[in-house]
Amino acid sequence: MYKFLKNLSCLLCLIVIFGSCRKKAFDDYYGRPSNLQPPIYQVLQGRGNFNTFLAVIDKSGYKATLSAAGYWTLFAPNDAAFQKYFTANNTSLDKIDSVTARKIVTYSLVFNAFQTDHIADYQSAKGWVPTSAFKRRTAYYDGFMFGAGPDGANGVYVSENRNVGVYQYGDNNNKYIPYFYSTFMTAAGLSAADYNYFFPSSTYSGFNVANASVVNKDILAENGVIHEIDQVVLPLPSVEQKMASNSQYSVFKSIFDQFMVTYASDVNYTRQYNTVTNKNNTVYVKKYAPNLTFAPGNENFVKLEDNDGQRDGYTLFAPTDAALIPYIDNTILEFYVPDATQRTPAKLLTNMAVLPTNIIADLLNAHMFPTTVWPSKFASAGNANGEPPRFNTTTDIVEKQFGSNGLFYGVNKVQQANVFSTVYARAYLDPNYSIMTRLLDLYAKAQTSSPSLKYTVFMLSDAQLRALGYDFNTASQAFTQTVNGTTTSGGTPQAALQRILNINIVPTPNGELDDLSGNGIAESLGGEYIRWNNNKVSSAGTVEQNLTLNVIGSRSYSNGKVYYLSGGILDQASKLIAADIAANAGTSTAQGPYYDFYTYMVSSGAYNAGAGELLNVQLGANYTVFIPTQAAMKQAVIDGYLPGVTAGSGAAKTFVSFTYNPSSSTDKDLVTRFIQYHILNGISIAPDGKKGVNGVTFPTLLKNVAGDALSVVTFNQPGNLTIRDSQARTIGLVAPNNNSYFPATSNYLGNRVLLHQIDGYLRYTL
Structure with missing residues (x-):
């Protein structure tokens, strides 16, 4: 027995000895390297000038996150930055609550670690695209919002996170933080003036984060990289939030809200909200109409790739009420509400309800640009219709904001959209020319709505076309012609109307028909000719019918002139x-x-x-x-x-x-x-x-x-x-x-x- 216990004791000693040797070998091979930096939180502690930020991190509840494994970029405001913040906002560390602390920390915290060797590169699905990025997705998102939708003041909703009319559950619509690195700025042809246009009180340093400058870059940590900044950066508003924050854009915002926004209840968000809050509210997704250029509350850009918000964003030009109201009354509603006494600011939205949705969409889309319109790049930018912003950056911009999902410009004039300022507009904005508008949309919208192409147009009212038997059947979505009680539908009347339309549109690059008091001949868009003599006009069809058409009025537009005729229209001929x-x-x-x-x-x-x-x-x-x-x-x-x-x-x-x-x-x-x-x-x-x-x-x-x-x-x-x-x-x-x-x-x-x-x-x- 003694011998057995002695042998067992020796065996246990050997196990301890060999086990200790194996542990030492494992630690030597797999253990934490001596040169590995500590996690972000501990690195900040060790540097000594982030004490306030560390306290804010503690309040935010993100100490554990920044002390653990991960892969982050942190734009960390130093103690001096917080002193500036406290002074500017008349506050102190004690007054920063957990909500504000979370905003500061999560908006400074970027997914993935980016040193300056890649900070200006776009992280595409196929690899790095050099010097083409100026934003990164942060850990901050607004989440549930309140006071809108079907439930009114008690409503709970989330913003759409795709474009447009689409959303994806589980995507938190995280905000992006902008930065301005020298290599990107140079590659994009931008200068300090583009930066200072939005941040006039800051100095462009070659590496700025919103209004802050990076004063110490590429501070490595076990779980990411830190860039030290000299200002506290709070979450920037989206262009939607910025528009809503100032009452001088209330009409512009109301047009979106009344005509282009719907709310769809969502069972997943509702369940999530009810679980978190113990409340039974229905949660809605705020959705924008699909005929808009983008959803102003979407933080994700177009999402063709997961990270495409790194390289571009949206731009919204919001006209002030003082500029927008008279424009809508005098231009958009002129023929839809012909009684000028009814076109008052109080009735504006009510009056707009009679407009076709596409006209309202065109008004809004004229001010929406699916790209970042930098101040120095107005001439080369284009909205969804390819029209440049027709604003002067000095005299027409009353407010500007670099937002989380794009640029916001408050403007004191309305963007002169081509569809509202060219000869195309005369038919488009008048319900009495609905057939002509349909024809223009099919065959000549691009030409007649182009400000660089000059035309003279002889107007074709619904009454004039119907007098000839033509019409449009909205149920069948087909053009028709009725002759002697027999109605033909489809291609034959449509072809006839196309020919008539082309006869009544005349290319006049030098204003050849601006004065019809003389006489002359001109080729129409369809290759047929018209003649005029002393304010009387003829086509082959009117000659054939022995009709005399008199000019009874006209109106000038940016790309030409329109005329109104009595006695008929410039018709097609039928003789051989x-x-x-x-x-x-x-x-x-x-x-x-x-x-x-x-x-x-x-x-x-x-x-x-x-x-x-x-x-x-x-x-x-x-x-x-x-x-x-x-x-x-x-x-x-x-x-x-x-x-x-x-x-x-x-x-x-x-x-x-x-x-x-x-x-x-x-x-x-x-x-x-x-x-x-x-x-x-x-x-x-x-x-x-x-x-x-x-x-x-x-x-x-x-x-x-x-x-x-x-x-x-x-x-x-x-x-x-x-x-x-x-x-x-x-x-x-x-x-x-x-x-x-x-x-x-x-x-x-x-x-x-x-x-x-x-x-x-x-x-x-x-």
Whole structure:
């Protein structure tokens, strides 16, 4: 027994000895390295100048977090920073409660450790993107908020954390803290002026955190890195919170709240709130309409990547009530509430309720920029519609704030949105032009709402279009036309309306139609022409219908002018080209200026008698017909380019008569070639100096044996159009009266065709 106990004792001693050796070896290999820094809290203690901040950390309840494992960046205000804070706010450490302490600490605490070698880099999903970041997500979030939504003053809600109309439960909508590091500033083309614009009392140092300067950087700790700052930084407001904090933007905010915000109850947030507070409130998510550029309360930027808020944010320009109220009354509501006595500040929101939602969204979106609009970068920034902020950074900005999710500018004027300041606005802002607005949105919004493109627009009211049988069916979302009690829906009336719209929009880059008291001709957006003379206007359709349209009013916009007409609209034509020529041909006993050309044409191989139209004419294409005078056609007979009877020979040859319907195939071909060579294929050209200015070649309907089109060359100046044929002969239009665009027999408006009478004939060479 003794021997057994002795052996057991020896064995236990060996176990203790070997165990001690193994523990020493483990500690030597895996134990805490002697050069490892202590955690953040202990590092702050050891440096000796963060005593106040340490006390605030204790009050906040974050001592354990900053003393334990983790991976943080802490922007730590030193004791001197707190003395400035106490003096500026007439407070002291004793007066800082746990809520304020938590704000200070958590807003200074950034997820992940960032030394200055990466502080300006964007932490993308694919790796670091150098010198492109100026914000980091902090541990601070507002969480539950109170006093809004369906429950009013007793309401509890959380902000939307995505854009827009979307949220994700579990994302706390953490705020970002901005900083300004020299490498980012240089790469972005920014200077100290951009920083001081928002922080005028601070000095740009090359590494600033909000209004603070970093006075000691890259202080390493076991659980992260510390950057010492010389100011206490409280959580910055979001652009939504900043807008709400000042009553001078109350109307702007109220428009968001009344027309663009909804509250959706959420069972998860409700359960969480009830568990934490022991209350039974329903919790809502505050959601912004999806047709807004962004949700002003969203702290996460667009969230295409988890960290994209590091590199960009939003910008909100909030007009003051003094600027916004008269603008809404006089511009936005002018035609929706035509009684000016009803457009009062007290009725503003009530009146706005009659507006289509898209108009309200356009008003707000004009002031919302999906990027950071730095003060020095106004000219290169754009809102969702690509429009720059039209504000002067010196005279138009009444307040500015660098926020947690973007930049806030209070402005003393309203952003002049293109849709409200261009010719597009005249229809868009008037319910009496709803059909025209739909057409513009489909076919010409980009052009007519561009301030860099100039247009003249002849207005098409709903009443005028409905008088012609056109309408829009909101139930089927289709354009319609009713003729003799039969309604057609869909593509056919829509195509007709598109053509009508294009006729009534005229590109006028030099203000060519600003004064219609003279006379002239101009090409519309659709390639068809209109004419004007002494405040009367015509299109091919009105000529065809023998209508006279009078200008009864106008209004100027930033990119052109609109006119109101009486007597109808500039309508489309329906006749065939042959019928347009016939309209000026007259009869054998009362011959018109086009009689000889027309009579030859209808008996030629260029004409399809069954269809009543010229051959090889394509539906929807444009043409120009040059019609020689009778004297010129007589000369063509003498010269052998048309069949007819002549007397004499050589220089003494004279004209006797036309042979309109020759019997020989040779003469028939002669007529066909003559007709075809006088028709430009695929283009309408007027003497307006626009097309074919300095010797431009255009094809005719005539082709050679190889199938190639024969051409003529035009020289076009305002009021003077000449044509050079293939034998280098130059022919002009019949001389106008009083140097106008309106010679009696030229510039005739036909169905996608212009008819001009020329003082000679065109010779071809096959």
